[in-house]
Amino acid sequence: xxxxxxLDAVGGTPLVGLPHLSPGPDVRLWAKLEDRNPTGSxxxxxxxxxxxxxxxxxxxxxxxTILEPTSGNTGISLAMVARVRGYQLICVLxxxxxxxxxxxxxxxxxxxxxSPAAGGSNEAVRVAKEMAAEHPDWVxxxxxxxxxxxxxxxxxxxxxxxxxxxxxxxFVAGLGxxxxxxxxxxxxxxxxPGVQVVAAEPRYGELVYGLRNLxxxxxxxxxxxxxxxGRFSVSSADALRRTRELLSAEGLFAGISSGCVLHAAxxxxxxxxxAGNRADIALLIADAGWKYLSTGAYGGTLAEAExxxxxxxxx
Amino acid sequence: MAIEVRIPTILRxxxxxxxxxxxxGSTLNELFADLDGRFDGLRGRLVDESGLRRFVNVYLxxxxxRFLGGLEAPVSDGDTVTVLPAVAGGTN
Numbered sequence: 001x002x003x004x005x006x007l008d009a010v011g012g013t014p015l016v017g018l019p020h021l022s023p024g025p026d027v028r029l030w031a032k033l034e035d036r037n038p039t040g041s042x043x044x045x046x047x048x049x050x051x052x053x054x055x056x057x058x059x060x061x062x063x064x065t066i067l068e069p070t071s072g073n074t075g076i077s078l079a080m081v082a083r084v085r086g087y088q089l090i091c092v093l094x095x096x097x098x099x100x101x102x103x104x105x106x107x108x109x110x111x112x113x114x115s116p117a118a119g120g121s122n123e124a125v126r127v128a129k130e131m132a133a134e135h136p137d138w139v140x141x142x143x144x145x146x147x148x149x150x151x152x153x154x155x156x157x158x159x160x161x162x163x164x165x166x167x168x169x170x171f172v173a174g175l176g177x178x179x180x181x182x183x184x185x186x187x188x189x190x191x192x193p194g195v196q197v198v199a200a201e202p203r204y205g206e207l208v209y210g211l212r213n214l215x216x217x218x219x220x221x222x223x224x225x226x227x228x229x230g231r232f233s234v235s236s237a238d239a240l241r242r243t244r245e246l247l248s249a250e251g252l253f254a255g256i257s258s259g260c261v262l263h264a265a266x267x268x269x270x271x272x273x274x275a276g277n278r279a280d281i282a283l284l285i286a287d288a289g290w291k292y293l294s295t296g297a298y299g300g301t302l303a304e305a306e307x308x309x310x311x312x313x314x315x
Numbered sequence: 316m317a318i319e320v321r322i323p324t325i326l327r328x329x330x331x332x333x334x335x336x337x338x339x340g341s342t343l344n345e346l347f348a349d350l351d352g353r354f355d356g357l358r359g360r361l362v363d364e365s366g367l368r369r370f371v372n373v374y375l376x377x378x379x380x381r382f383l384g385g386l387e388a389p390v391s392d393g394d395t396v397t398v399l400p401a402v403a404g405g406t407n
Contacts, residue, residue: 121403144403176403199379206324209400214325214360217370217401231379233372233397 007084010037010044011156015164015282020249021266023273029265029281030165031252032157035288039073039080039104041255042157042286046179047077049152050141051085059139062086067138069128071121071313072101073287074143074177079108090138092128094120096207097313100291120208120313122218143177145221153183161188161282168192169272172265173284174257175199175231178223180284185227199231200264202239202257207311232264236314237306239263240297243289247298255287256297256314318346318390321397329357343373344386346396361398362386370401 003009013036018029034042054060065088068078075091082089089110093102096117105112113131115124125144132140143149161184162168171188173180178199185197211217236256243259246252265283272279289298296308317337322330330336336354340346351358361371366385373380374397380388390396 119402125403201379203377203397203399209323209325209402211325211400211402214368214370214400218403219369219401220403225381228382230382233374233377233379233399235377 005084006038007048007081010048012160013037015161016252018246018250018252021245021262023269027269027273027277027279027281029262029269029283030168031250031258032161032282032284034157034284034286035254037077039076040287040290041073041077042180042284043073043077044080045152045156046143046146046149046177047074047081049148049155050143050146051078051081051087053146053148053151054139054141055085060085060087063088065090065135065138067128067132067135067140068092068143069115069121069124070143071097071124072105072291075110076101076104076108078141079105079110082110083108090131092124092131094124094313096120096311098291099294104291117311118207118210119216120204122211122216125218143179146179147222149177149179150183150186150222153180154187155183157284158184158187162191165280165282167280168195168282169279170196170198170265170268170281171284172198172200172261172268172281174261174286175201176220178220180286182222182224182227184284189227196229196268197227198264198268199228200261201231201233202260202314203233203235204313205236205310208313230268232267234260234263236309237302239314240305240309241302242266243297244302247289252285253289254285255289256292256295256309257287258283258285261285317392319395320346320350321395323399325400326357326360326398329354329360339392340390342384342386343375343380343388343390343396346390347386372399372401373397374399 022028037044067090069092092113095114115127188195239260242262261283338349347358
């Protein structure tokens with residue numbers, strides 16, 4: 001396949017069956033491999049759409065500076081788009097993110113501002129908003145509230161999925177900004193009666209929930225509970241175990257958030273199997289494992305890997 | 316047997332520092348009322364007039380109770396209820 005530029009090669013990712021992890025012929029799992037995007041994650045879709053929307057609105061001119069709070073993948077995607085389109089990028093990155101993400105951002109020429117580990121991405125959002133207020137000429141795309149983030153999935157990921165799997169009964173994806181779940185979820189719910197849209201949410205160590213008070217909590221502006229039919233909280237231990245199962249059972253080298261998604265998908269699959277219902281469960285593989293090798297997620301015992309991951313933002 | 320309720324750091328001042336407490340009830344509402352009898356004020360941090368507070372997430376055996384009936388979600392002995400503040404997390 002031929003494309004005019006790297007940006008044009010975003011999307012069009014394969015959907016592959018997971019025959020060994022599927023419970024039976026009537027309850028099947030399908031993985032949408034979003035690591036097959038230009039920078040290796042699903043975030044290329046949102047980055048391309050958010051930048052295109054800002055250009056269309058006249059917010060981004062030649063040489064403009066983009067600012068974004070991100071724990072990694074969105075920053076890497078934006079860094080690629082910024083290179084192709086000629087912008088500067090500043091990322092606000094929590095300090096407890098993997099070394100590879102930081103190295104990749106630097107390789108792309110992005111500037112990095114570090115936010116404190118305690119509070120995780122909450123702090124990154126707060127710092128980015130403060131910086132945006134001080135620099136009105138910088139463009140804060142703000143993935144948590146940018147409609148183009150969800151629209152990217154409504155217009156691309158959703159249609160691709162339904163085209164490849166018209167019999168889809170469930171869609172499972174990781175919950176972060178909620179852009180993927182909102183976009184794909186709305187698209188499927190408008191077209192597939194009874195389809196289930198399920199969020200898999202990483203459950204981190206206590207450090208990440210270290211707010212000073214509950215009023216500092218955060219729900220992304222994009223999040224609309226009515227689009228979802230269920231939401232699972234998945235521990236680091238379960239996410240790690242499932243990430244390794246993807247490798248050992250299916251040969252799929254995925255990032256840790258995909259283990260989180262698989263854990264929820266297998267819970268749903270088990271219920272469908274027990275109830276004797278047919279199910280075709282699509283799950284979204286947000287990225288591959290490369291960026292997490294330094295976390296030790298793939299080596300040693302699970303207990304060792306879990307201990308190494310404590311306090312890290314692994315999704 | 317009882318229902319285990321995991322308390323986030325930010326609310327442990329209500330439980331004397333305990334990470335996990337036990338309670339009983341047949342719905343989440345009853346469970347919270349039971350806990351409030353021993354941990355005064357805890358319920359008020361989780362629930363307001365309209366239901367669960369916006370920045371509070373409650374999981375019943377790892378599933379968000381908002382999709383299981385909210386405060387009317389049935390609970391039973393052996394269940395684990397996890398309370399967490401809503402945060403931006405990291406998936407981005």
